[in-house]
Amino acid sequence: VKPYCDYGLTLVTDRELCLGRSLTEVVDAAVRGGTGIVQLREKSCDSRQFYELAKALRELLRPRAIPLIINDRADIALAVEAEGLHIGQSDLPLRAAREIMGPNAIIGLSVESEADVRAAEAVAIDYFGLSPVFSTPTKTDTNTPLGLAGVGRIRPLTPLPLVAIGGISAANAAEVLAAGADGVAVVSAICSAPDPEQAARSLKKTIDQVRNRRY
Amino acid sequence: VKPYCDYGLTLVTDRELCLGRSLTEVVDAAVRGGTGIVQLREKSCDSRQFYELAKALRELLRPRAIPLIINDRADIALAVEAEGLHIGQSDLPLRAAREIMGPNAIIGLSVESEADVRAAEAVAIDYFGLSPVFSTPTKTDTNTPLGLAGVGRIRPLTPLPLVAIGGISAANAAEVLAAGADGVAVVSAICSAPDPEQAARSLKKTIDQVRNRRY
Numbered sequence: 001v002k003p004y005c006d007y008g009l010t011l012v013t014d015r016e017l018c019l020g021r022s023l024t025e026v027v028d029a030a031v032r033g034g035t036g037i038v039q040l041r042e043k044s045c046d047s048r049q050f051y052e053l054a055k056a057l058r059e060l061l062r063p064r065a066i067p068l069i070i071n072d073r074a075d076i077a078l079a080v081e082a083e084g085l086h087i088g089q090s091d092l093p094l095r096a097a098r099e100i101m102g103p104n105a106i107i108g109l110s111v112e113s114e115a116d117v118r119a120a121e122a123v124a125i126d127y128f129g130l131s132p133v134f135s136t137p138t139k140t141d142t143n144t145p146l147g148l149a150g151v152g153r154i155r156p157l158t159p160l161p162l163v164a165i166g167g168i169s170a171a172n173a174a175e176v177l178a179a180g181a182d183g184v185a186v187v188s189a190i191c192s193a194p195d196p197e198q199a200a201r202s203l204k205k206t207i208d209q210v211r212n213r214r215y
Numbered sequence: 216v217k218p219y220c221d222y223g224l225t226l227v228t229d230r231e232l233c234l235g236r237s238l239t240e241v242v243d244a245a246v247r248g249g250t251g252i253v254q255l256r257e258k259s260c261d262s263r264q265f266y267e268l269a270k271a272l273r274e275l276l277r278p279r280a281i282p283l284i285i286n287d288r289a290d291i292a293l294a295v296e297a298e299g300l301h302i303g304q305s306d307l308p309l310r311a312a313r314e315i316m317g318p319n320a321i322i323g324l325s326v327e328s329e330a331d332v333r334a335a336e337a338v339a340i341d342y343f344g345l346s347p348v349f350s351t352p353t354k355t356d357t358n359t360p361l362g363l364a365g366v367g368r369i370r371p372l373t374p375l376p377l378v379a380i381g382g383i384s385a386a387n388a389a390e391v392l393a394a395g396a397d398g399v400a401v402v403s404a405i406c407s408a409p410d411p412e413q414a415a416r417s418l419k420k421t422i423d424q425v426r427n428r429r430y
Contacts, residue, residue: 046305046306047287047288047302047305047306047307048304048305048306048307048308049305051307051308051311072262073262073288073290074290074293074294075288075289075290075293075307075315076307078289078290078315079289079307079308079311079312079314079315087262089263090261090262090263090264091261091262091263092262092263092266092290092291092294093263093266093294096266096294097294099294100290100293100294
């Protein structure tokens with residue numbers, strides 16, 4: 001069976017933004033604060049380092065039933081038995097990723113436009129990452145921001161969970177959810193926060209408030 | 216069952232050294248010239264490009280029963296159903312790679328010293344890549360060259376095929392085999408040759424001559 005995912009708040013990692021703290025320290029704090037999913041995204045390390053980081057996070061998260069999603073590298077996801085894989089438009093084709101990962105893995109796909117969502121519909125994925133919603137310095141290889149209007153245009157195209165990323169903080173998370181997202185993913189809002197646990201808690205509180213209004 | 220491998224001559228790819236020719240064109244010529252194994256090693260491209268290159272080579276090589284070995288990325292190897300995976304000391308751990316790839320995949324490991332060979336012995340691999348034998352401009356992340364003496368010291372440590380790489384050409388291939396290697400792998404000696412087919416043929420001829428003397 002698929003692992004249960006609470007898509008409310010996802011932490012996407014970036015060691016270089018952790019202000020000298022270790023990744024496990026920041027992830028540990030983020031999870032205590034209410035982060036429901038952790039995505040390991042590390043672009044500037046070799047495969048062995050990536051594997052070691054993934055293994056460390058897996059050991060940290062598994063006892064707490066927090067799904068670990070690996071960015072791009074399906075082999076690393078398999079090697080550490082992560083719950084899922086997140087792929088972008090220039091990663092493995094979705095079909096190949098699903099075949100490698102098996103039917104029970106969580107697979108997320110970054111989409112930057114309505115066309116990306118439509119192109120992906122035929123294949124079994126679990127959620128869409130909408131990227132970027134606002135402009136952000138942490139990802140430079142992306143298109144013009146979707147904005148709240150872009151989230152609103154994508155919402156009716158799919159019943160799958162939409163996780164918005166890019167420039168999201170406690171200050172704007174509510175309007176992103178109001179625009180149609182099911183959850184938000186953040187990098188610097190947690191990784192670079194003076195108190196990552198408190199930052200996650202504040203985001204989670206905002207998210208839960210919108211959810212309680214909605215249901 | 217394991218695919219049959221003729222370890223005599225391996226081509227390791229590098230698109231940037233192909234003098235403007237396409238990779239498939241160079242690989243095609245190399246195989247006509249007697250290359251027995253092709254290893255796709257592409258460090259500077261995204262996962263989707265790597266996958267597309269792997270798929271193109273797989274379609275080219277499969278009908279000719281030439282094994283395709285993917286460098287580092289086990290997920291790409293699985294996605295295109297390549298015959299094998301080549302890993303280095305900073306790639307996935309051998310045990311994880313074998314688990315992902317399954318018992319019938321060809322798995323090769325780069326070793327740079329006798330200690331590397333000894334450390335790897337417990338786990339099921341299919342061949343060792345000895346790297347680098349001579350100094351070479353195409354790989355910059357490696358140790359001091361092993362030299363012919365290094366090949367000779369490693370030879371008695373393992374019954375597995377030893378494939379030597381680094382600065383090998385038709386001019387020195389014979390002495391590398393005489394020192395104890397079962398085969399040679401080349402990058403620029405084929406990729407950057409004015410006539411890759413002729414370059415492969417010349418290397419293969421040298422290799423076959425040593426083999427015929429040996430047996």
